[in-house]
Amino acid sequence: MEQKKMAIIASKGAMDMAYPPLILATTAAAMDMDVSIFFTFYGLEIVKKRNAEKLQVSPVGNPSMHMPNVIGTLPGMTAIATKMMKSMFKKHGVATIEQLLELAKESGIKLIACQMTMDVLGIKQEDIIDGVEFGGAATFMDIAADSQISLFI
Amino acid sequence: MSADIKVDQVLDAKGLNCPLPILKTKKAVDSLSAGQVLKVETTDPGSKNDMNSWAKRTGNEIVDVEESSGTFIFYIKKSA
Numbered sequence: 001m002e003q004k005k006m007a008i009i010a011s012k013g014a015m016d017m018a019y020p021p022l023i024l025a026t027t028a029a030a031m032d033m034d035v036s037i038f039f040t041f042y043g044l045e046i047v048k049k050r051n052a053e054k055l056q057v058s059p060v061g062n063p064s065m066h067m068p069n070v071i072g073t074l075p076g077m078t079a080i081a082t083k084m085m086k087s088m089f090k091k092h093g094v095a096t097i098e099q100l101l102e103l104a105k106e107s108g109i110k111l112i113a114c115q116m117t118m119d120v121l122g123i124k125q126e127d128i129i130d131g132v133e134f135g136g137a138a139t140f141m142d143i144a145a146d147s148q149i150s151l152f153i
Numbered sequence: 154m155s156a157d158i159k160v161d162q163v164l165d166a167k168g169l170n171c172p173l174p175i176l177k178t179k180k181a182v183d184s185l186s187a188g189q190v191l192k193v194e195t196t197d198p199g200s201k202n203d204m205n206s207w208a209k210r211t212g213n214e215i216v217d218v219e220e221s222s223g224t225f226i227f228y229i230k231k232s233a
Contacts (some may be wrong), residue, residue: 023172027175030179032210032211033212087213093197094173
């Protein structure tokens with residue numbers, strides 16, 4: 001069987017949005033696929049040093065959380081929502097973002113940080129965790145062109 | 154039937170949720186030699202479908218599955 005390839009763009013920095021790219025990437029690698037994740041815009045938060053465990057969930061503008069926006073805007077609500085979600089994940093035996101990131105590196109997943117958005121957001125290469133490469137749209141497109149699965153998250 | 158299967162390694166993935174049972178199964182199977190059998194225990198109800206998809210994709214064979222009171226037991230034979 002020819003090795004399948006997957007290319008993911010991770011563009012969001014909220015904790016709940018950091019899970020899908022990392023879960024799919026690590027699973028695809030476990031299914032013998034060649035996987036790359038391109039981190040851009042707020043997705044860069046996932047690969048900033050000592051930052052994976054600090055990602056938060058926003059209770060504002062999220063109708064599925066069943067919390068009135070006006071309450072979500074109160075000071076400390078983001079921290080409370082994040083704490084609740086983390087404890088739910090833990091209770092259900094779900095890996096943390098840090099663990100998934102570590103597993104991603106271990107399984108040889110290619111991690112690429114978008115240099116343009118790093119420049120715009122004032123993120124330096126030394127702010128990014130080890131093992132991450134740097135590139136732009138052409139780097140991603142080259143990988144995506146050979147991939148059977150390509151996702152924008 | 155499963156009583157006749159010679160198990161070379163056991164992986165306890167009970168209490169773990171997606172994607173950890175699959176990631177740990179992959180790691181454990183990688184450490185085996187071709188033809189050896191890994192016994193995996195899970196409680197994730199999604200793991201039954203997940204394990205079949207994973208095995209199909211990686212070419213490893215699920216030789217038997219048992220299910221009792223919320224626990225799934227998979228016997229996975231590493232492919233050559």
